[in-house]
Amino acid sequence: xxxxxxxxxxxxxxxxxxxxxxxxxxxxxxxxxxAAFPFLAKAIGDPSLVGLVTRIAIxxxxxxxxxxxxxxxxxxxFGHAAYFGVGGYVVGILYNHYISGDPFWGxxxxxxxxxxxxxxxxxxxxxxxxxxxxxxxRTSGVPFIMITLAxxxxxxxxxxxxxxxxxxxxxxxxxxxxxFDLPMADDTTFYYVTIGIAVLYFIVFAKLVRSQFGIxxxxxxxxxxxxxxxxxxxxxxxxxxxxxAGMGAGLAGALMxxxxxxxxxxxxxxxxxxxxxxxxxxxxxxxxxxxxxxxxALIGLETYLTSWTEHWKFFLGPILIxxxxxxxxxxxxxxxxxxxxxx
Numbered sequence: 001x002x003x004x005x006x007x008x009x010x011x012x013x014x015x016x017x018x019x020x021x022x023x024x025x026x027x028x029x030x031x032x033x034x035a036a037f038p039f040l041a042k043a044i045g046d047p048s049l050v051g052l053v054t055r056i057a058i059x060x061x062x063x064x065x066x067x068x069x070x071x072x073x074x075x076x077x078f079g080h081a082a083y084f085g086v087g088g089y090v091v092g093i094l095y096n097h098y099i100s101g102d103p104f105w106g107x108x109x110x111x112x113x114x115x116x117x118x119x120x121x122x123x124x125x126x127x128x129x130x131x132x133x134x135x136x137x138r139t140s141g142v143p144f145i146m147i148t149l150a151x152x153x154x155x156x157x158x159x160x161x162x163x164x165x166x167x168x169x170x171x172x173x174x175x176x177x178x179x180f181d182l183p184m185a186d187d188t189t190f191y192y193v194t195i196g197i198a199v200l201y202f203i204v205f206a207k208l209v210r211s212q213f214g215i216x217x218x219x220x221x222x223x224x225x226x227x228x229x230x231x232x233x234x235x236x237x238x239x240x241x242x243x244x245a246g247m248g249a250g251l252a253g254a255l256m257x258x259x260x261x262x263x264x265x266x267x268x269x270x271x272x273x274x275x276x277x278x279x280x281x282x283x284x285x286x287x288x289x290x291x292x293x294x295x296x297a298l299i300g301l302e303t304y305l306t307s308w309t310e311h312w313k314f315f316l317g318p319i320l321i322x323x324x325x326x327x328x329x330x331x332x333x334x335x336x337x338x339x340x341x342x343x
Contacts, residue, residue: 034195038188054191056295057198058255063279063291064205065248071286072209073241074221078273079148082155083246085268086128087121087253092171092263114177118254125250126243133242152270159265170264177258194255206288217241284332293331
């Protein structure tokens, strides 16, 4: 059971916070815009924008899950993509066995039901995170980073070697998972399902980071020795955060497998973890809005710059340098500064 110093919690909660109507207004505007977006995309004659925003929502979930341990917990992990890939492969493998009719491991039946594959992806990714976290969180700094990196690459090569599931070529998911009687093959329908899941995820995420758990996690990031000195089990808190983060990445991976109808070992590669980290840096570490803005910025750059050059990531260097030099809080700090001026 997680042990908490009630005095620390009381003092932290007692700190005055400036209330603003911008978060509520922003949420309402976002929901209205998200609902109307497919109609707008159709009106301007570019329905592919629906798929673009769907990808952004999926990667925003993945980046937010990493942000829990990176931005709020101060843990730099280059193995986070492993859970993203595991979530995707859960969908792909279950669908593969559903089509073939052969149970997985001889007794687990395959399925194409989203209400089964999503929870399965979340749970299995969480179990992988539990194993890695239990080992790696007893270290810190460079050793921790290297252990997470090694674990991700180990899983990457494991899936490369699984020829029954496509090996290096990946695994095709011919049809998206079924959700009630919804036409999931339709990109607009899948867009609304993804946006709905993303909204629910970020609501839960916001409650988590503002809860007693989030307060303690922030204290561990600022001064772990102090938190340990007042009787808080920092290892347990970090492990729980690590598992929750892995579960979030698994959710995103399952959605991505359904969106692209394809999974491959590239989903687990450490460079994917780097992409998620870049999203967080661009958007703003330790913020709710940062992963969304970062995902939109990075995927937007990828989408539109690839039409000019295949070396589009060359432009990321100057952008990251400018952010570090002039806006260390990322795009979120820019919007926050603008909203304060408006008030």
